[in-house]
Amino acid sequence: MIRPPLSLLVAGLAVLIGMAGLVRGSIPQTAAADSASSVQTAPIVVGGAYVREPATTVNAAAYFTIFNTSDTPDVLTSVASGAGAAASLHSETASGGMKITSAGLTIPAKSSIALSPGKGHVMIEKLYGTLTAGQTVNLQLTFARAGEVLVTAPVVGLLAPAPTATGPK
Amino acid sequence: MKVLLARARWAAVLAVALTALGSLLAGCGSSSGSAAKSSATTAELNDRVNGSTYQGVGLTPPQPRPQFTLKDTSGRTFKFGSATAGKPTLLFFGYTNCPDVCPQTLADITNALTTVPAKLKAETQVVFVTTDVKHDTAAVLKSYLGKFDVDLPTKFIGLYGTQSEIDAAQVASHITLAEDGGQTHSAEVLLYGSDDYARVAFLQSTNESGQIAHDLQLVSGVK
Numbered sequence: 001m002i003r004p005p006l007s008l009l010v011a012g013l014a015v016l017i018g019m020a021g022l023v024r025g026s027i028p029q030t031a032a033a034d035s036a037s038s039v040q041t042a043p044i045v046v047g048g049a050y051v052r053e054p055a056t057t058v059n060a061a062a063y064f065t066i067f068n069t070s071d072t073p074d075v076l077t078s079v080a081s082g083a084g085a086a087a088s089l090h091s092e093t094a095s096g097g098m099k100i101t102s103a104g105l106t107i108p109a110k111s112s113i114a115l116s117p118g119k120g121h122v123m124i125e126k127l128y129g130t131l132t133a134g135q136t137v138n139l140q141l142t143f144a145r146a147g148e149v150l151v152t153a154p155v156v157g158l159l160a161p162a163p164t165a166t167g168p169k
Numbered sequence: 170m171k172v173l174l175a176r177a178r179w180a181a182v183l184a185v186a187l188t189a190l191g192s193l194l195a196g197c198g199s200s201s202g203s204a205a206k207s208s209a210t211t212a213e214l215n216d217r218v219n220g221s222t223y224q225g226v227g228l229t230p231p232q233p234r235p236q237f238t239l240k241d242t243s244g245r246t247f248k249f250g251s252a253t254a255g256k257p258t259l260l261f262f263g264y265t266n267c268p269d270v271c272p273q274t275l276a277d278i279t280n281a282l283t284t285v286p287a288k289l290k291a292e293t294q295v296v297f298v299t300t301d302v303k304h305d306t307a308a309v310l311k312s313y314l315g316k317f318d319v320d321l322p323t324k325f326i327g328l329y330g331t332q333s334e335i336d337a338a339q340v341a342s343h344i345t346l347a348e349d350g351g352q353t354h355s356a357e358v359l360l361y362g363s364d365d366y367a368r369v370a371f372l373q374s375t376n377e378s379g380q381i382a383h384d385l386q387l388v389s390g391v392k
């Protein structure tokens with residue numbers, strides 16, 4: 001009876017473990033949004049969110065910075081807010097204007113996009129009530145890959161400085 | 170809301186390019202560069218290249234204080250040229266349902282005025298001309314501006330008029346005509362000095378209030 005050399009066994013085992021590792025490694029890529037127990041950083045992190053206290057009772061603007069920590073571009077496809085019956089994403093056009101971003105907002109891989117005055121905002125319309133400094137507004141952002149991301153945005157006074165966005169650690 | 174940015178003016182293009190360059194340089198110098206540091210770098214670059222001491226966007230050639238006639242929020246006729254003559258004046262066109270650039274710009278103006286000496290704070294005229302002829306009545310304008318000027322000694326002046334009167338005011342001020350019922354409008358704030366010329370204007374930026382406070386003191390002879 002011929003016994004295979006020990007070194008060959010070890011090598012074979014290493015290949016098997018390696019393959020298993022590769023397979024395992026691929027799982028979070030496709031199922032990250034469903035994996036509640038994932039210890040990885042969330043693919044989309046939203047920072048510096050705030051709603052500017054409006055000077056009217058008609059509408060209000062929410063601002064935030066979206067960090068895409070993944071290796072794949074993601075698209076913010078829709079927005080909703082607990083402060084008003086309607087919400088839409090507005091962003092700057094190439095000509096320097098601003099309009100509803102119906103095609104969604106793409107956040108490139110390993111990148112971030114800041115919505116700030118003149119650059120873009122979530123416009124909250126049909127407000128349910130008066131928004132004043134100190135209150136908070138819930139925003140639901142839906143991404144093509146990362147799914148729904150909930151953001152709690154403080155209402156910042158009309159003349160107060162905007163909070164600064166801190167990225168993922 | 171929609172905002173048309175500044176006119177394609179050579180000086181403006183240069184200033185924007187320099188601003189971008191300034192930001193880039195600040196970014197290279199320090200990964201945690203603060204907004205204040207970044208704007209200082211931009212200002213230094215502007216000083217060196219075009220000889221301007223302004224932190225806003227320089228206007229070349231300077232624009233004389235325009236003459237146009239509208240109504241103020243008490244319903245009285247307001248002749249901009251004669252009513253504001255000789256006084257430092259900030260002129261801005263916008264509309265009250267604008268959630269983004271308009272309130273931020275008015276807040277920046279208020280915050281700038283709170284930092285300048287008391288005499289200048291009192292004599293500076295802030296004029297907001299609505300581009301939304303249909304919605305912005307005297308009462309709407311008065312309520313809106315009252316949210317911003319509440320702690321200032323001199324109240325903001327809100328002006329409205331017919332579409333042709335508003336158009337004429339924009340033409341006289343060399344501002345891009347607003348479109349879409351006033352919702353696409355220039356974001357430019359014009360600053361007229363005590364010599365009745367505008368040599369600098371401001372666009373929305375992270376340090377617009379600092380820029381306005383700085384340049385307001387220059388054109389009024391405080392600095």
